[in-house]
Amino acid sequence: MPTVTVIQPTITEEKSRMIRCAAYCRVSSDSEDQLNSFIAQLKYYENFLADSKTETLINVYADEGVTGTRDDKREDFQRMMNDCRKGKIDRIYTKSISRFARNTKDCLKNIRELKSLGITVLFEKENIDTANMPDEMMITIMGGLAQEESTSISQNMRWSIKKRMENGTMKMCTDVFGYELVNGELIIKSDEAKIVRQIFAWYLSGSGTAAIAKLLNEKDVQKHGKPCHWTPTTIKQMLINEKYIGDQLFQKSYTTDTLPFKQLQNKGEREQYYYSQRHKPIVSREMFDKVQQLLYEHKDSFKGIRYNRIMSKKIYCGNCGATYKLKRRNDKSYWVCRIHDAESHKCSAKQVLESRITSAFIKLFNKLFYNYKQILLPLYTALQDLKLRRFSGNFNVMEIHKEIAKLKEQTHVLSRLITKGFLDNAKYLEQTAELNARVNKLQLELKKITHLYNEDETLEQIEMLIDYFENKSDPISEFDESAFEFMIEKIVVINQNELEFHVMGGLKLKEKI
Numbered sequence: 001m002p003t004v005t006v007i008q009p010t011i012t013e014e015k016s017r018m019i020r021c022a023a024y025c026r027v028s029s030d031s032e033d034q035l036n037s038f039i040a041q042l043k044y045y046e047n048f049l050a051d052s053k054t055e056t057l058i059n060v061y062a063d064e065g066v067t068g069t070r071d072d073k074r075e076d077f078q079r080m081m082n083d084c085r086k087g088k089i090d091r092i093y094t095k096s097i098s099r100f101a102r103n104t105k106d107c108l109k110n111i112r113e114l115k116s117l118g119i120t121v122l123f124e125k126e127n128i129d130t131a132n133m134p135d136e137m138m139i140t141i142m143g144g145l146a147q148e149e150s151t152s153i154s155q156n157m158r159w160s161i162k163k164r165m166e167n168g169t170m171k172m173c174t175d176v177f178g179y180e181l182v183n184g185e186l187i188i189k190s191d192e193a194k195i196v197r198q199i200f201a202w203y204l205s206g207s208g209t210a211a212i213a214k215l216l217n218e219k220d221v222q223k224h225g226k227p228c229h230w231t232p233t234t235i236k237q238m239l240i241n242e243k244y245i246g247d248q249l250f251q252k253s254y255t256t257d258t259l260p261f262k263q264l265q266n267k268g269e270r271e272q273y274y275y276s277q278r279h280k281p282i283v284s285r286e287m288f289d290k291v292q293q294l295l296y297e298h299k300d301s302f303k304g305i306r307y308n309r310i311m312s313k314k315i316y317c318g319n320c321g322a323t324y325k326l327k328r329r330n331d332k333s334y335w336v337c338r339i340h341d342a343e344s345h346k347c348s349a350k351q352v353l354e355s356r357i358t359s360a361f362i363k364l365f366n367k368l369f370y371n372y373k374q375i376l377l378p379l380y381t382a383l384q385d386l387k388l389r390r391f392s393g394n395f396n397v398m399e400i401h402k403e404i405a406k407l408k409e410q411t412h413v414l415s416r417l418i419t420k421g422f423l424d425n426a427k428y429l430e431q432t433a434e435l436n437a438r439v440n441k442l443q444l445e446l447k448k449i450t451h452l453y454n455e456d457e458t459l460e461q462i463e464m465l466i467d468y469f470e471n472k473s474d475p476i477s478e479f480d481e482s483a484f485e486f487m488i489e490k491i492v493v494i495n496q497n498e499l500e501f502h503v504m505g506g507l508k509l510k511e512k513i
Contacts, residue, residue: 022057022061023060063075092122097126178244188282199212203239204290210342217230217343244288245284250272319337320347322338335352360512380459400442464505487504
């Protein structure tokens with residue numbers, strides 16, 4: 001028999017750690033009653049676990065007055081999910097599944113992710129605790145009910161609108177330049193109608209949309225009595241608008257039937273309803289038809305020309321901040337500031353040959369290819385160290401949320417006082433202005449704090465960039481579209497001789513051209 005020696009533990013076992021809980025609440029509108037509900041929910045969760053010996057509330061996440069049909073519209077929900085991924089939360093409390101998600105797909109996706117992270121969720125209304133669920137059947141059922149409740153209202157509204165379009169009782173909701181909206185009907189405004197007729201006449205006489213927009217801007221023509229910057233796109237939309245001949249086409253766009261709802265252009269997927277002679281015309285049908293023919297011929301003349309759109313909406317003017325657009329001349333592609341192109345006196349930025357931009361990218365890419373270990377690796381290490389130091393600090397997010405809730409409650413008390421006549425208007429404005437200023441200051445501080453916790457995304461992008469170059473065997477000798485799309489988030493044209501490339505991971509690198 002062997003001799004057994006018991007070695008006693010030298011380190012005492014720590015007491016079980018408190019379960020870190022978070023609460024998520026949401027209100028679906030900006031009304032005063034809903035805001036009171038929002039504050040009440042905050043207070044409820046603050047007191048909910050106050051006396052618990054096993055659980056502690058570390059934060060309350062709340063989205064106020066935003067849609068619940070899509071996750072990406074809820075900033076605090078996304079912040080909560082990011083904190084879960086960072087290991088800050090063990091358990092989530094929420095009032096109901098409809099508050100957590102109104103989309104079955106997103107609900108299941110988030111529950112699955114949370115379960116994989118070891119995080120449980122308690123839905124109080126339905127008394128569903130994912131800690132005790134053998135499967136996700138109940139979540140599927142309840143998520144489906146929540147989604148059905150959210151879509152039924154939309155379907156009823158769409159049915160009502162469709163019926164009004166069918167029987168000819170549909171009212172206008174928005175006005176259009178040249179008309180004013182009176183009780184759902186378009187009434188001609190003589191001063192603006194004169195400009196509309198002039199635009200159609202200019203186009204028929206040979207002026208392009210860019211030339212017309214430039215002329216209107218030079219004349220400081222206002223829209224609805226307010227200063228307006230006219231663009232070629234605005235002119236084009238006016239020239240094809242059937243309202244100017246007294247007609248109205250309904251359902252040019254439509255909303256999808258299922259969550260998440262999306263607005264799409266109607267290219268034949270839905271019925272359309274064309275009202276003839278709905279209101280008084282501004283231009284004759286003959287003039288309108290001639291303009292449509294010219295527009296068609298102009299569009300047809302550009303068929304077969306392939307523009308390089310890989311850089312579209314990525315190039316910005318360093319002078320005025322406007323985006324650049326592509327132009328072709330003598331078989332060469334140029335990128336030019338939109339403001340300069342429309343009104344050169346407002347921006348002095350010059351056009352840049354596309355070939356010079358692509359050459360600058362090739363130089364930038366090859367510099368990173370040869371030097372990424374000296375540039376990216378030290379940056380990655382420094383950000384990791386910064387992240388550790390930040391998390392060692394104690395940012396009291398909960399206290400800021402509490403203070404904001406208290407200030408908002410004071411604002412509503414003032415509203416009730418002035419409504420009942422207990423407070424004069426001047427005093428109300430003075431005190432609400434002071435409270436709003438304090439709320440804005442706290443929200444700014446909160447944004448700064450939460451922004452500090454976003455190093456993970458930057459670190460991930462830099463790591464992807466490092467992996468990308470590690471797997472590259474050779475530099476590039478010609479423009480690589482896939483590399484450009486992967487790496488470049490934005491280009492700022494400093495001048496005709498220098499570009500600033502905004503590379504993924506927050507890098508800003510200048511390159512001579």
